[in-house]
Amino acid sequence: MSEPGKTKFQVDLRRHLRETGVEENLTHLICEIAEASKYIIHSIRTGDLGVAGTSNLYGEQQLALDVLADRILRKRLDHSGVVANMMSEEMDQIIPVSTDWEGKYSVAFDPLDGSSLVDVNLAVGTIVAIFPGYDLLRPGREQVAAMYILYGPRTTLVYSIGDGVYEFGMYNLMEYTLQHEYITLKPKGKLYSPGGLRNQYTPGVEAYVSSLEKRGLKLRYSGGFVPDINQILLKGEGLFLYPHLKNLPRGKLRLLFELNPMAYLIEQAGGAASDGHQPILDLMPTQIHERAPVFIGCKDDVALAEEMLSTHEGKKDAPTKQGRSAKISA
Numbered sequence: 001m002s003e004p005g006k007t008k009f010q011v012d013l014r015r016h017l018r019e020t021g022v023e024e025n026l027t028h029l030i031c032e033i034a035e036a037s038k039y040i041i042h043s044i045r046t047g048d049l050g051v052a053g054t055s056n057l058y059g060e061q062q063l064a065l066d067v068l069a070d071r072i073l074r075k076r077l078d079h080s081g082v083v084a085n086m087m088s089e090e091m092d093q094i095i096p097v098s099t100d101w102e103g104k105y106s107v108a109f110d111p112l113d114g115s116s117l118v119d120v121n122l123a124v125g126t127i128v129a130i131f132p133g134y135d136l137l138r139p140g141r142e143q144v145a146a147m148y149i150l151y152g153p154r155t156t157l158v159y160s161i162g163d164g165v166y167e168f169g170m171y172n173l174m175e176y177t178l179q180h181e182y183i184t185l186k187p188k189g190k191l192y193s194p195g196g197l198r199n200q201y202t203p204g205v206e207a208y209v210s211s212l213e214k215r216g217l218k219l220r221y222s223g224g225f226v227p228d229i230n231q232i233l234l235k236g237e238g239l240f241l242y243p244h245l246k247n248l249p250r251g252k253l254r255l256l257f258e259l260n261p262m263a264y265l266i267e268q269a270g271g272a273a274s275d276g277h278q279p280i281l282d283l284m285p286t287q288i289h290e291r292a293p294v295f296i297g298c299k300d301d302v303a304l305a306e307e308m309l310s311t312h313e314g315k316k317d318a319p320t321k322q323g324r325s326a327k328i329s330a
Helices: 013-019 024-046 064-078 115-120 203-214 225-235 255-268 299-313
Strands: 051-055 061-063 083-088 105-113 124-132 145-151 155-160 166-170 176-181 191-194 239-242 272-274 294-297
Touching: 013 024, 013 166, 013 176, 024 064, 024 105, 024 124, 024 145, 024 155, 024 166, 064 083, 064 105, 064 115, 083 255, 105 115, 105 255, 115 124, 124 225, 124 255, 145 225, 145 255, 155 225, 155 255, 191 203, 191 225, 203 239, 203 299, 225 239, 225 255, 225 294, 239 299, 255 272, 255 294, 272 299, 294 299
Parallel strands: 083 105, 191 239
Antiparallel strands: 051 061, 105 124, 124 145, 145 155, 155 166, 166 176, 239 294, 272 294
16 A cells, blocks of 8 residues: 555556456446536636526525536436436435446535635535445445545545545646545644634534634635635645534535535545534435534544533434435445
């Protein structure tokens, strides 16, 4: 196994996946998503930054880029031949792709997370969770892969299949080549990215954030989930939180499209992700667009959040395990 850090040789994404023994259909799926990102980045650079004249199921006005990115990904996944079901943050139901799900995957994705930042030229991204078989309503720990693509000064792709976290950069001929492998996080960090209005923090969250400030952590918050998580991974330290708020007791971020894939990547890098009481990856979704609070990043910093919330707000009762159909393997 190579040491963490930059790689010595230029290896493209497909070759890397094959050489590391990734299953053929999963290799094809990851590469299809990478191909879709090339069209999305072109749309960001040249496309319409205005509104689409439609709203998503949350009542939020959709931007033209939201709609276009969603169409690009859905079309690519639909024609990939390896997808059973897919679910977009922009849609209100699971989209069946194939009735023959044997050897195929189900994909949940946020096509353009942070799209409202495009018109002020800040980084945005695509987030993807991949599950075996046809079932998407399952704990995030059952993912077989997770990835995001960051559209910033550089376009980069970060992924994991459960064997470490890898970063690829888009360079010559718009091909992704390996930049960093086995990305790891320190136990504690020196920066934090807090989401939500401070005056809506609950007593436990306020006490926790105050403790981070007293420790001298630097505040680094872009307003985008992808660039903030990318900052934590590439710097090897830090914490992101979008907690439960007085006016948003379930937080803001969506479990299926945003939290599960990012929690998978952070855990693979040696970090942790929690809703303040239990690991994000152990949460059982009861609906497609379920939300959850999140504390994600360095393991010791996440553990401290759980400890302080328990002290100031009481221990949350563990949820009753819910029955579900037998696990379906790809």
